[in-house]
Amino acid sequence: MSLAQKKKIYWSLGFLFFSLGIAYLLWPSRSLEPVSVNQVFANAHWAKPIPNLPPLAGVGEVRAENCGRCHTEIYQEWKTSTHANALSDIQFQSELTKSSSPKWLCLNCHTPVANQRENLVNYLQNGDYKLPIEEKNPHFDPKMKAEAITCAACHVRLDEQGNSYVIGANGETKPPHPVRIQPEKLRQRCLDCHNANYELDDQLVCAFKTGNELQASKATHGKETCGSCHMQEVQRRFVKAELGTPVRKAHKHAFIGGGVPKRFDLYQKQIPGGYRIGLKVDPIRWSFLKNGLEYSISIKNEKAAHNIPTGDPERFLLGRVSILDQKGNLLEKKEIKFGQEWEWYPKAKMVSDTRILPGETKNWKETFTVHSSNSPTRIVLELYHIRLKESNAEYMRKGNDLATEEFKRKIAKVEEHYPFSSLIYKEEADLRTQKRKLYSPEELIRISSNRRGE
Ligand code: HEC
Ligand code: HEC
Ligand code: HEC
Ligand code: HEC
Ligand code: HEC
Structure with missing residues (x-):
């Protein structure tokens, strides 16, 4: 081998190692470790959706549409609410489609049940909220996704055997579906989303403190919960009249707030x-x-x-x-x-x-x-x-x-x-x-x- 040939080989080898070195430094997964969402967002219950809820005995899929077959008036009211429109909300959609948006996190409050999610996020690359590791959700229900903050977000949970049950606040009712009476749990549910105070980084903060504000007004407002004002009492049947249940103390489900609805046609629903x-x-x-x-x-x-x-x-x-x-x-x-x-x-x-x-x-x-x-x-x-x-x-x-x-x-x-x-x-x-x-x-x-x- 001539000296010139040797030199050529050394140069080629040198170049090869140099390129490998650069590739090693730039290779993205080298330094990226999956870290669990629970570890990164300890104590933030909105970091994950409610686990997949199987069909409810006596009802079927836990969609609002199905609850509405019997709970007709509540369903109609809920449909006019900002909760039911929390996904179709144009402002929300616009923010969601910005490339910088941490979609998976936003959806945890705006579509809070796992059944509503095409993909689930259990791990983040390097613990970075901007790098979610998405896994396909085999239980995804597109109809339920469109329902946004659906009945099940507040009312349905998993029992110890992994079956769905309804959370109620009354008792002495005889529903065709399993029910557990947990009034406090149901009434306090609002705070999971309406009292989120969290700093993700320098620019992105969650600053809803309505729950703390309520707490601070205890002296003047006593034992009121969010529902005392946002779910007015009405005397009516819980379900359609054909089912022959008695008239009881019930609650409106329109969740009206400051009187600025999400669509122009919903203005007429504000006062009712x-x-x-x-x-x-x-x-x-x-x-x-x-x-x-x-x-x-x-x-x-x-x-x-x-x-x-x-x-x-x-x-x-x-x-x-x-x-x-x-x-x-x-x-x-x-x-x-x-x-x-x-x-x-x-x-x-x-x-x-x-x-x-x-x-x-x-x-x-x-x-x-x-x-x-x-x-x-x-x-x-x-x-x-x-x-x-x-x-x-x-x-x-x-x-x-x-x-x-x-x-x-x-x-x-x-x-x-x-x-x-x-x-x-x-x-x-x-x-x-x-x-x-x-x-x-x-x-x-x-x-x-x-x-x-x-
Ligand atoms: C096939 C009819 C039917 C369907 C479907 C149905 N329910 Fe019911 N539900 C009832 C009846 C009947 C009662 C009892 C009403 C009464 O006695 O006044 C009831 C009671 C309730 C109560 C009150 C329990 C209490 O004692 O506080 C809640 C909450 C409730 N249902 C939620 C739901 C939800 C959420 C869904 C959908 C996932 C649903 N229901 C679907 C018929 C139905
Ligand atoms: C912890 C739960 C939670 C998370 C996470 C969350 N939101 Fe919301 N969002 C809410 C609540 C609660 C409201 C209603 C606040 C109110 O009306 O006081 C709301 C309201 C909104 C509104 C309507 C504002 C208005 O004035 O009408 C938009 C738009 C929105 N969120 C976008 C987002 C985006 C984008 C993300 C992700 C970066 C996100 N949200 C994450 C709970 C959440
Ligand atoms: C944002 C949370 C939330 C959503 C969404 C929601 N509910 Fe409720 N619901 C409550 C709370 C809280 C109560 C208990 C009110 C009380 O007794 O103080 C309640 C009470 C009820 C009751 C008992 C009767 C009454 O009016 O007090 C029924 C039945 C019921 N809900 C059905 C439904 C159905 C059906 C849907 C969906 C169409 C739904 N709820 C959506 C929070 C919710
Ligand atoms: C799973 C999360 C979640 C829960 C639980 C929840 N909310 Fe909300 N709520 C939201 C979001 C998100 C919005 C705003 C949606 C939007 O603007 O698109 C909202 C909006 C509202 C509004 C504003 C309506 C308006 O148009 O001005 C009121 C009032 C309200 N919620 C009351 C309640 C009450 C009362 C409860 C408990 C019974 C409750 N919420 C539980 C997420 C939640
Ligand atoms: C004592 C009655 C009362 C209680 C309790 C109450 N609210 Fe309100 N809330 C109101 C009234 C009245 C408005 C309308 C304010 C206005 O004039 O714009 C309102 C407005 C809102 C709005 C719309 C945003 C705005 O600024 O108008 C949201 C969201 C809301 N409340 C959430 C909650 C939550 C969550 C709780 C529980 C932590 C709660 N409220 C407890 C009376 C109450």
């Missing part, structure tokens, strides 16, 4: 479902000073045992006062916000919180300068409950890389499909005659259902 504003608003007070009009507004959180607004940090209340002249021309508009402000980068943190605490009263006072060229004659107060800001809707319209064509079309015109906000209070007063008009809940719902956008 139990919607009522949590605020007590005093009539506007005003007085004419030497060269000004002084007015004040007083708003109390009277009926909610938690902050208003609660839950999602994006929400806020907007108060708006307009001063008009005799012809209805706007002379001045002043606004105030009650809500949280967050800073998301470099680290998510709440920078201010002006939400209204249970029992708290917010007073708002302003002065309008009167001069020779204006003559204020009318004052209007409006309160809006805002769920989605236009700036966030714009963000939704932009980044929906993975959405299906159908959703892309909906998201592009999200304001036509999705209520962003509702008008929850309106008062008009004539500054001279003192005559006032107060809008009724029905009028407000009608106006809201015709509004579009923020």
